[in-house]
Amino acid sequence: QAKERGKNQVHYFTEELNQKILQHVTLEQDLRSGIKNKEFELYYQPKVKVETGEISGCECLIRWHHPTRGLIPPNQFIPLAENSGLIVQLGEWVLEEAIQQQLFWKKMYGIDLPISVNVSAHQFAHENFYTRLQQIFKDFEFEPNKLDIEVTESVLLDDSNHNLSILKMIRSLGVTTSLDDFGTGYSSLAYLKRFPINVLKIDKSFMDDYLSRTGSVFIQTIITMAHNLNIEIVAEGIEQQDQLNYLKSVDCEFYQGYFCSKPLPAKNFIELVQDSLNKQAKT
Ligand code: C2E
Ligand code: MG
Ligand code: MG
Ligand code: MG
DSSP states (O other), X not given: OHHHHHHHHHHHXXXXXXXXXXXXXXXXXXXXXXXXXXXXXXXXXXXEETTXXXXXXXXXEEEEEETTTEEEOGGGTHHHHHHHSTHHHHHHHHHHHHHHHHHHHHHHHOOOOOEEXXXXXXXXXXXXXXXXXXXXXXXXXXXXXXXXXXXXXXXXXXXXXXXXXXXXXHHHHTOXXXXXXXXXXXXXXXXXXXXXXXXXXXXHHHHXXXXXXXXXXXXXXXXXXXXXXXXXXXXXXXXXXXXXXXXXXXXXXXXXXXXXOOOEEHHHHHHHHHHHHHHHHHO
């Protein structure tokens, strides 16, 4: 009987696995055609100056308008795009789209905001990344110093020195670099000494813990160390006034979070920026 049950479990397991594989394969095909059919959209989340509330830039975050499944958030397809290599094409689309949007805002509204774009480890390490980036700057006549590239620790984990030299090369173009999700991986402080990083983004999970003694010690230690290395701080996932007050008390430069705004479609985002500029002008 135990044997029967074992068999059934195996059967059940394979069924489930087949389902998973099937879903995976379908989604990968969908992703491929989605790239071809341009089913993606960028949303924009303000990066805010803690002290003044000014919007000093934005992060570009991808969304997928799937023809049958509706709006899919990045966590549900970026890993697949990375594993299948499709992230290279998708990432190029993101860069071009973000850059064109920035230029459009500048031309139409005179708003010349820096944009931050997430670049995954696979895309970053790809042999053509630097060349493509240079080409895009040239094609669109874009000032590289208006682009910030967000990478995660996985980019710094590659000890072949390839990624280090790419980072240095893009920095020499004038592009700035942010280390995303700090506090979720190994978060070795040693990286910060070796890699040219302008901005450190402290992950939401860290910021959620600011009220606890250890949480606060960690946040303050990270900030102090970063400042000593001339690195600025963005606190991620700020939702409450109390958190913002805390950020002021620890000299954190920037924040992102629902407290200011969720990521928005381009049109809504630029309206928010204009409103915010009008308010600043009145005070
Ligand atoms: P991330 O780069 O760390 O982006 C921050 C995520 O936190 C975004 O989720 C944002 O919507 C969310 N967030 C911001 N403020 C708050 C808040 O106050 N509360 C809460 N609960 N969440 C907040 P999103 O847009 O779903 O993106 C998830 C991740 O997907 C990003 O994390 C990034 O790793 C990846 N991603 C997004 N767009 C791209 C892209 O174009 N290329 C690549 N390679 N990855 C991307
Ligand atoms: Mg990011
Ligand atoms: Mg992040
Ligand atoms: Mg994140």
